Amino acid sequence: MIKFFLMNLLLSFIWVALTGSMLYSNFIFGYLLGFGVLWIMNRNESDVRYFYRVPKIISFFFFFLYELIKANVQVAYDVITPKYFFKPGIVRYPVNANTDFEINLLSTFISLTPGTLIIDISDDKKAIYIHVMYLKDEEQFIRTLKTGVERKLLDLLR
Known part of the structure; x- marks a missing residue:
């Protein structure tokens, strides 16, 4: 490759x-x-792994760029308006990543998005604790991460 x-x-x-x-x-x-x-x-x-991974890398780059811009706009809107819309919370996020590299990369991409911050990784490496600025529904947030960043990242790495 x-x-x-x-x-x-x-x-x-x-x-x-x-x-x-x-x-x-x-x-x-x-x-x-x-x-x-x-x-x-x-x-x-x-x-032929290279020929399948390059389009996935490009797709992940544009997906993450879109998510980054969307989160920045949300945080910027909350900063410039007089009313605060954030509802902070801490979420225990169960991960499907197996290796330390996958967990580290996933937590890095999650914390790069504005409004989220990785607090801790459990000792058994089965969950990540995330502080979220805009937590309306915990299950929806977990589902969004599972079907978005984590699925695309693990497809890219495996």
Whole structure:
């Protein structure tokens, strides 16, 4: 998988060198073009994980960017209006992540979102305690995290 990533980077640098334009958009276009070329050339190989993970990474990036912007707008609206809309609470969130890396990455992405803060991880690593600024319904919050960030992140890592 790393072999394909490095070859893809090499192809994108070659594209940038051939076009002579050192722009981010040109590099991204070269990366996508190299991805397509590598995918066509290696369709019959047994190790095709790279070609499934790259679209998942891009999808997760845009999903998380959307969630980040939405939470920032909610917090900014609450700050600039005279009435406070927040209802703080602490949630015990049961995790499906198995390894320390998965739990650490999940807790990092949860705490990057404004309005949430990781307080603690249980000793058996089966639950994360989260302080939430806008807790209207605890079950809805858990369901949103399960079907959103955690599912997409674990699909990406596994």
